[in-house]
Amino acid sequence: MEINIPSRLLDDAVNELSRLPGVGRKTALRLALHLLNEDPGTAKALGNAIIDLRENIRYCRKCHNISDTDQCRICSSPSRKQEVLCIVRDIRDVMAIENTSSFNGMYHVLGNILSPMDGIGPQDLNLQSLFRRLEKENIQETLLALPSTVEGDTTGHYIAKQIIKYDINITTIARGIGVGDELEYADEVTLGRSITNRIPFESEK
Amino acid sequence: MEINIPSRLLDDAVNELSRLPGVGRKTALRLALHLLNEDPGTAKALGNAIIDLRENIRYCRKCHNISDTDQCRICSSPSRKQEVLCIVRDIRDVMAIENTSSFNGMYHVLGNILSPMDGIGPQDLNLQSLFRRLEKENIQETLLALPSTVEGDTTGHYIAKQIIKYDINITTIARGIGVGDELEYADEVTLGRSITNRIPFESEK
Structure with missing residues (x-):
C-alpha cells in the first residue's frame, strides 16, 4: 500500500523513521502516530536523546568502547x-x-x-x-x-x-556446540570443530 | 539478556527508543548503535523531525484529520x-x-x-x-x-x-469475505454476515 500522508511534518517524521534498519514506511507511520498520541514530553525526550547521543557520545581513548569519560570504566x-x-x-x-x-x-x-x-x-x-x-x-x-x-x-x-x-x-x-543444544541440530562445521578441538573432560566447567 | 550499557547518553537513547511500540531494549540498542555509525546529520534530522512533528502538528478544525493548514486538503x-x-x-x-x-x-x-x-x-x-x-x-x-x-x-x-x-x-x-479470499478460510461470523447481507448479483462491482 502506498501511503499518501496529508502533512509535511508527518511525512518528514515518517521518512526519517523509515531510514532506521528494520523500519518500513507502515511501521514508521505507526510510530509517528503513536508519538502524536503521547504526551508532548515523550517525543521531545526521544528527539533530544537521539540528537544528544550522536553529538556528544565519546569513545574510550584506550579501547574505543563507548564511554562518557575519556577512559572507560573497564580501562580505569x-x-x-x-x-x-x-x-x-x-x-x-x-x-x-x-x-x-x-x-x-x-x-x-x-x-x-x-x-x-x-x-x-x-x-x-x-x-x-x-x-x-x-x-x-x-x-x-x-x-x-x-x-x-x-x-x-x-x-x-x-x-x-x-x-x-x-x-x-x-x-x-572456542567454537562448538552451544550449551543446551542437541547434537543432531548442530550444523556439521560446528560439530566437526567441536570434535577437532575437544578438551580433557575434567577441564569442562 | 540484561543489557549493561556503559554510557549514560547511550542508555538514555535506548530507554527512549524502547518506549516506542514494538521496540524492545535489544532493538533499541541496535537502532541507537546504527545512528552512531551513520553520518551525524541522520540522527539530527530524525531527532528534529520527531520534536517538530509533536510540537507543530495541526489538525483540521473541521474534520480533525492531520493537516499543515487550518483546514485540510480534503475539507478544502x-x-x-x-x-x-x-x-x-x-x-x-x-x-x-x-x-x-x-x-x-x-x-x-x-x-x-x-x-x-x-x-x-x-x-x-x-x-x-x-x-x-x-x-x-x-x-x-x-x-x-x-x-x-x-x-x-x-x-x-x-x-x-x-x-x-x-x-x-x-x-x-460492508463486512464480508475479502476480495481474493477463500470461503473455507473465513471465520464463521464474517461468512455468516456476508450471507445475511447478500446483495443483488448485478450490483457487485
Whole structure:
C-alpha cells in the first residue's frame, strides 16, 4: 500500500523513521502516530536523546568502547587483568562478554571487521591503536573474540599475523556446540570443530 | 539478556527508543548503535523531525484529520461531495480509504473509539464537533467506517442513536469475505454476515 500522508511534518517524521534498519514506511507511520498520541514530553525526550547521543557520545581513548569519560570504566578499573586483551568487533560484543562474567581482562574494540566486498580494509579498523597498546602495555595474551564468519576469520588471521612479532600468546574463543543444544541440530562445521578441538573432560566447567 | 550499557547518553537513547511500540531494549540498542555509525546529520534530522512533528502538528478544525493548514486538503477541496460524511477512528483510516479511490465525500475523525475497559468514554471522542457539523452542514449520509470489533460496533451504535434525530441516512461499510479470499478460510461470523447481507448479483462491482 502506498501511503499518501496529508502533512509535511508527518511525512518528514515518517521518512526519517523509515531510514532506521528494520523500519518500513507502515511501521514508521505507526510510530509517528503513536508519538502524536503521547504526551508532548515523550517525543521531545526521544528527539533530544537521539540528537544528544550522536553529538556528544565519546569513545574510550584506550579501547574505543563507548564511554562518557575519556577512559572507560573497564580501562580505569584497577581490579581487571591488564595482561589479557580481548579483541572484539564492536561495543555490543563487549556488552555480551561482560554479561557472561567470564572475562576479567581488558578489551580492544576494532569498530569493524575486514570485508573487501564492502570496501572495508585494515585502515577502517582500530588497528594502529591496537599495535601501539601491544608495544607499550604489558599484554601477555590476546583473545580474539570475532564473529564466526568468513569476515571474522579473515580479520582474525590478519591480526594474528601482525601480532606474531610481539611474542604475545594468541587465543580465540572456542567454537562448538552451544550449551543446551542437541547434537543432531548442530550444523556439521560446528560439530566437526567441536570434535577437532575437544578438551580433557575434567577441564569442562 | 540484561543489557549493561556503559554510557549514560547511550542508555538514555535506548530507554527512549524502547518506549516506542514494538521496540524492545535489544532493538533499541541496535537502532541507537546504527545512528552512531551513520553520518551525524541522520540522527539530527530524525531527532528534529520527531520534536517538530509533536510540537507543530495541526489538525483540521473541521474534520480533525492531520493537516499543515487550518483546514485540510480534503475539507478544502471543491470537488468532494459535501453531502456524504465518513466517520472513522483515526487518520490512518482516512489514508487507507483515500488509497482505495472509492470514496469522494468528507471525513470526520473521532480520534478514538469507545472502550469502557480502557476508560475511554464519549467525551474522549470528537463527537461535539460531529454533531455541530450534522446540524450546520448539508449532510445527507453518514457512512460509519469503524473497526469490526466490539469497541467499533459499540461506537457505531452509540453514534447511530445520536444521529437519528438529525434525519440523516446512516450507512456502514460492508463486512464480508475479502476480495481474493477463500470461503473455507473465513471465520464463521464474517461468512455468516456476508450471507445475511447478500446483495443483488448485478450490483457487485
